[in-house]
Amino acid sequence: MLKIAVASENKMVAEHFGHCESFMLFETKNNEISKIETIANPGHRPGFLPSFLANQKVNVIIAGGMGARAIELFNENNIEVIVGAEGCPTKVVNSYLAGELESTGSVCHEHKHHGECGE
Secondary structure, three states: OOEEEEEEEEEEEEEEHOOOOOOEEEEEEEOOOEEEEEOOOEEEEEEHHHHOOOOOOOOEEEEOOEEEHHHHHHOOOOOOEOOOOOHHHHHHHHHHHHOOOOOOOOOOOOOOOOOOOOO
C-alpha cells in the first residue's frame, strides 16, 4: 500500500503546501486509489508538517510548491516530494500512479506572501 498526500485548496492542488486548507490522503493498492480522506491542515509551523504527515503514514507529498527546508525534512522522513503539480488532486494522483507525474522542482523562496512560488 502507498499513501499519497495532496496539499489542497478549494478542491484543487494548493500552490504552497504549508498554507493549504487541507490534505487529501489517498490510499492506493496495486496502483489504484482504494480510499480517499481529507484532513484539515493543523497549522503551518516550521518543521511540523513533515513529521505530522509521516505520522499519518504518508509515503508521497504532492503540492504546487514548497520551501527547500520542507523538502529536506520530508526527505529525512522518507517521504517523496512532488512539486509543480496543479489541477484536480484525484487526476494528479492517478498521473503519479501511472508514472506520468514528475516533480518540476518548483521551490518557494518567499514565505511572506501566500502563493509566491518560483521555479
